[in-house]
Amino acid sequence: MSAISREEVANLARLARIEMSDAELDHLSGEMQVILGAVARVQEVASADVPPTSHPIPVNNVVREDVVIPSLSPTDALSGAPASSEQRFKVPQILGEA
Amino acid sequence: MSLNYDQAIEKYEPTLGLEVHVELNTKSKMFCGCATEFGAEPNTQTCPVCLGLPGALPVVNKTAIESSILIGLALNCSIAPFSRFARKNYFYPDMPKNFQTSQYDEPICINGFLDVEIESDEGNKVFRIEIERVHMEEDTGKSLHVGGSTGRIHGAEYSLLDYNRAGIPLVEIVTKIVPNTGKYAPQVARAYVAALRDILRGLKVSDVKMEQGSLRCDVNLSLAPSGSGELGTRSETKNVNSLRSVETAVSGEIVRQANRLQSGEKIVQETRHFLEESGETRPGRSKEKAEDYRYFPEPDLVPVVPDNKWIDELRKTLPEKPADRRKRLQSEWSVPEKEMTAMVNAELLDTVEETVKLGADPTKARSWWLGEISRIANERDVVATELISVTAVAQIINLINQGELTDKLARQVVDGVIAGEGTPAEVISKRGLKVVSDDGALMKAIEDAIAAQPDTAERVRGGNIPAAGALIGAVMKATGGQADAAKVRELLLKHLGQ
């Protein structure tokens, strides 16, 4: 069982874009420790010869024809936006670059 | 003292890698039925799926898969018998789901190649560019940064997002590393992107307009000391958006990296941005920690498992390879290499071919499209084929060949058609453009010309045939250009006993 440090949890929170207080990080790293200990059991039977299953019911090649269907009206598209301007979603300044 | 390109390339051996993103020209998006028109009003081509609204689910566009397979086949790839989409998880506001649906370790096409030809000191030289993979993914939305002083990201007060582009199908074509290009690295990179563009255009799977971003190139480049056989640390220059820029980005990076290495500095593995104005690159914002994209198979989509029947059907629709086609047309039309290149560069090869198919003479078709029509198109900053139809041009050329129009009259017909006066026949009739073919009227003009230039006429009578040009010119002038010059020449020479 691998130990998970508070720093690791902080990094996970950063990846997951969730601000966390020190108290939250402390609490969560303790819980993660316990949960990971329990779920690590999967490794006992997951041998190399077992293929992974990602879809419970195997289906292939589900596609749609390349046909345009009406979009939402811009009003509907923007209806849930916390802020909008010039028919666009208005968001706080984007600092990073992808 | 800093190294110039020649010095840099003498000391260091470049290794290239190219990643090209192509926007497919499907009617609808990759995973939803929204339209893909370029330049539509903001957020008019969005729906719950491409806005990433809670509950929405993707369904793959069949044409996008078929286009990707066609690209793979045209690039001599193997088509994977089993391929899947994965989620690439990272947060960015222009990406509605905060993951990109992309192919990761199970791409649709793998292991292909493309041969490209460049002019070297020793004549034309062919480089084989090996293709590692062709995979499908989706484009992001566009952000507009408002406020601040520069209009760039830094200093903006807020950003405005338009998701019309979000979810447009993209195909990424990734090369294996391209070694041993030596000093030709910039030309090889350019030739590869150009050849790829021609192939994609021939497949009709993309508009391949670099200026509109429908074909974007990332250039990976590393240097190692010449002869060392090592592989250096690479930089990745993003969004190089013209053929010329591909060439400058490569040569610029070679010089930049060589100078760093020369002064004992290390090359940082980083993303750099190409500056279109200066041809230089600048570093992107460095991240404190490397992103961990946490790829996993997209559970909302099922695997793509193309069977041989499907692949064979697609293979049958593959057009002739651009290089083969160019050679064939060049020999069929007997045009010089230079003119072929001019047609290709002007993106008019298809147009000329269609015009020829409608019965027009290849030389005339080429010269009308690349000459007069392109000139007007350039003046008006439009595409030649938007001005006048292939059919109209073919009709005009056929009329010239039948002696119904002179070149001069034909130019007026072209003007008329472009001005919206109707078909060539309608313009001819409305403007009263008719070749003077009545022998009587021509003979009168010929006699007048001889009377006006008796000395010239004498020289022609004496066997100086080229001198007839001056007389023909006078006749043409007198008939207002509406005479058939060949006919005038024939009658004139006969009249003067030649």
Place this chain on the structure above:
Amino acid sequence: MSIRNSAAEMAEALAKKEISAVELANQHYAQIEAVDKDVHAFLHLDKAGALAQAESIDKKRAAGEKLSPLAGVPLALKDVLVQKGVPTTCGSKMLEGWRPPYDATVVAKLKDAGIVILGKTNMDEFAMGSSTENSAYGPTHNPWDLTRIPGGSGGGSAAALAAFEAPLAIGTDTGGSIRQPAAVTATVGVKPTYGGVSRYGLVAFSSSLDQAGPCARTVLDTAMLHQSIAGFDPKDSTSINHAVPDVVAAAKKKDVKGLKIGIVKQLSGAGYQKGVENKFNDAVAELVKLGAEIVEVSCPNFEYALAAYYLIAPSECSSNLARFDSMRFGIRIGDDGSKGAEEVMNLTRQVGFGREVKRRIILGTYALSSGYYDAYYGSAQKVRTLIKRDFDAAFEKCDVLVSPTAPTTAFKIGEKSEDPLAMYLNDIATIPVNLAGVGGMSLPCGLADEDNLPVGFQIMSPAMKDDRMYLVGGALEAALLSKWGKPILDFAPRLAGSK
């Protein structure tokens, strides 16, 4: 006609014009008014929309139009399915005030069938939980004992049925969220075969496990609702393009003679409450009396199901919930003009998500991260294969498998909320079904001797053989009804003010 009738009886009364859809909806709103302050099954009532729909059904019926069997019957919709223009919160603060601009396919089908949607029901936030205590809007109370949980995540839908606030409800089931609430409230709930009901418009928790399904107070009602919402949907790539089995006919057949029923050895014993096991065994005895053949089967890998589930579901949820970033919809926290988008996202997600959701996002982020993927997520996907193989082998030997639905009866509100692992154990018997994508039903099989609280009986069918659950469920329900002399919900204490 009373609100205690079954949906099928209500449908019949509507068809005979003994009652109008508007009257029926109003009777249910009156009951909601009377009891929901104590039960808290609903998050939002769409009275105007529901009554308008009921009125249009009445008009159509008066005009002699042909209507669907359940036209005019009211329904409670779990708040995880989007309904155009009606607030959809998923039990989360994150979506407070959000009105979706589109209908889920299930909602569109309900509307087409003329089923009247009364309102949206409470749930654990984003369907993560087994008690409905994780709702940002406060817990739902079990009508059998208001100090106890109604199960989860679909506690609101199950409680609405048990409190006669609606005769039909829609739930969603990722690890047991339809079946476990049904078990602890003595109602019926079915998780159809994965892909049997469209997921389009179901706000995703774990895409490869989530499945919407029907909930009601009788097996026949559940079947009728199943028939109304199931079927291929071109908007959901994982939807099965296959005819829906005739579940209504199966529910009516009540004949299990010669049917082979497998008891899963691993779904009993340690961790299972004595009274739960007793009632389960009594029900099995009833099935034997009806002529079914009992086979004991072993599914050794079920032991790893819980662990696999608590890796797969959090992994998928960490990605599915990434879109809740305050940019396009939902709440936004901290946008004071000085902060960048990333910081605002971080603050919004800190405030907008509850503890359990954050716990699972962090767990999933870990399980997918480079260096840990193979050990956790990858291994869990392999366990999934093993569990599927266990099911395949078991279904070679028998037509259906059975087990208790939940290891215990309803526990007290607050009892397990500080112990995530203890909470996760509630789903131990329901999770294998989700991992394998097969069908699962829970129906009441009695009250546990030690606490007089309902016990659920789980029936599992092979994929796309959902009719078998209804066949067995219908027969068992009829046998138990004649044994008890009245519907099990008649044993529940009457709620204050109940009509």
